[in-house]
Amino acid sequence: MNLPSHVDVCVVGGGQSALALGYYLRRAERERQRRGHPPLSVVLLDRRDGPGGAWLDAWPSLRLFSPAGYSSLPGRLMPTPADGTAPDAAHVVAYLADYEQRYDLDVRRPVVVEDLVGAEDGRGPTEVRTDHGHVQARAVVNATGTWDRPFWPRLPGIEQFAGxxxxxxxxxxxxxxxxxxxxxxxxxxxxxxxxxxxxxxxxxxxxxxxxxxxxLPDDVDGRVLFEVATRAVRARAAGEQAEGVGSLGxxxxxxxxxxxxxxxxxxxxxxxxxxxxxxxxxxxxxxxxxxxxxxATGFRPALGHLRGLDLPRRRGVPVTVAPEGATSEMRSADGSPLWFLGYGDWCGAASATLIGVGRPAKEVAADVVAHLDSPG
Known part of the structure; x- marks a missing residue:
């Protein structure tokens, strides 16, 4: 597989968060070209063999918490299953495959990102090293999710259990x-x-x-959770106290x-x-x-490919900041051209969900483009 040697934006990941970002970068590219800018080169690197992200691994009975209409990525409404029920994992995989084709997103797969090497000045292009070669990127967005880093707790006797x-x-x-x-x-x-x-x-x-x-109360589904998370984000942005979805159950x-x-x-x-x-x-x-x-003990952000960057960390994840006007803390605090998307409350409330990733994806795309268009 041939990878481009130089791109404006390299997105590490090919699941729902990466696709939502790709959608907004496509919109930004059209707007930039109307203003006379050259085309925006964007590549998404996905370690999997086909589209669908972590939904490819879901068990057959797993279904979304919400109807299809409340489980959509920006720009494309998820079709309702023929039986009218909440979508299952196979339905989501088909939707994501259609989404990346509809918006002509340049997803290269399977490509494993092994390491990132930052510029000496901390501001220049980042070298993205993969099992198919290296890519120089003016901006890198991590959208790897958490699925590839399951958390195993320590319980006495775990090593002795024979089953x-x-x-x-x-x-x-x-x-x-x-x-x-x-x-x-x-x-x-x-x-x-x-x-x-x-x-x-x-x-x-x-x-x-x-x-x-x-x-949670029996009548609470993903729609209600998203509404609660949205209200909490707005309240915190206004400097007010707000309870998130965790207060519900x-x-x-x-x-x-x-x-x-x-x-x-x-x-x-x-x-x-x-x-x-x-x-x-x-x-x-x-x-x-x-x-x-x-x-069934949860996951942690899958960021092993960043181990060589020596990023400042807080509570086990890289420290991030919110650019002016943004509600999400998604840009690396060290000033390097590095962003994070889709890891939940750490870098955007509800950003680990299909419907919730839209707002932070839009903000990441806007900040990335502002960086690319800034003088120098």
């Missing part, structure tokens, strides 16, 4: 767990959904959480979770004290035998 252990990252549905005794660890949406998904297939399902699970009650909960089959126990070779034990002395542990 299978896997993370949400590798869960592909219940069929592989028929007749198995499964421990599902995690009190968020993934933990609840996987536990519900395994009921009726696994021999036994034990769902354990650090704190008692907090269900942790678990969206999608139909399978609601059905299992209402049947009395979905309930959570506290975390075990430790794993043993063949199961888990609790501080009160009781124990269970297990064949499998599923860790």
């Amino acid at each position: 299978r252990q896997l993370h949400t990252h590798d869960y592909r549905g219940p069929d592989a767990f028929a007749g198995k005794r499964v421990l599902v660890v995690g009190g968020g949406n993934s933990g609840a959904q996987i536990a519900a998904d395994l009921l009726g297939t696994a021999q036994a399902v034990h769902w354990v959480t650090r704190e008692p699970p907090r269900y 942790d678990i969206v009650v999608v139909p399978p979770v609601r059905a299992a909960r209402d049947r009395g089959e979905l309930h959570a126990d506290p975390l075990p004290e430790r794993l043993t070779r063949h199961g888990a034990t609790w501080s009160d002395g009781h124990s269970v035998d297990l064949d499998v542990v599923v860790w």
Whole structure:
């Protein structure tokens, strides 16, 4: 595969955040050309074999929290599934594939970005090193998400457990767990959904959480969550106190979770004290035998390719700032031509969602273009 040797913008990633950014950069390019500027060269580097991002790895029963009309990227409404239900992962993959074709986005795949080398003055082009060669970019936007960096907690006995252990990252549905005794660890949406998904297939399902699970009201879906997040962003921009979506709860009650909960089959126990070779034990002395542990314990930003840049960090992620007039803290605080998009509240409220990434993507595109057009 041939990569361009020099580009204006290199986007690391090819999922929903990268595509939303590509859309706004396309719009910016048309506007710049009307003002007499040369074309804007943009390339998106995606490590996957095909379009769809992390949705390619989702288990079959996983569905969006909201109807299609409230789960769309900017510029293109997601079609409603034929059965009228919330879209499943395959529907989202098809939508993303259509989206990148519709806007003629230059996505190169599969390309693995291995390292970034900044300019000596901290302002010039950045060298993006990949398994298919190097690209000199005047601006780099990281849109790698979190899916490729699953978080594995430390629980006593984890190394001694003789059964299978896997993370949400590798869960592909219940069929592989028929007749198995499964421990599902995690009190968020993934933990609840996987536990519900395994009921009726696994021999036994034990769902354990650090704190008692907090269900959102049954009528709250992604639309409400986005509205709450949007109000919080506006309030904070005005210097006011505001509660985000976390104040509502942790678990969206999608139909399978609601059905299992209402049947009395979905309930959570506290975390075990430790794993043993063949199961888990609790501080009160009781124990269970297990064949499998599923860790639904979340993810961290996938930024290993930035390890050579020595960026200032806070709470484990690069320090970012919001440019003047922006609501999202998405530009690297060290002044280098480096941006971040789609990692959630760190760099834009709800930016890790389909509907929520639009606003920060627009702001990143505007700041990138302003940088490219600035004198010098």
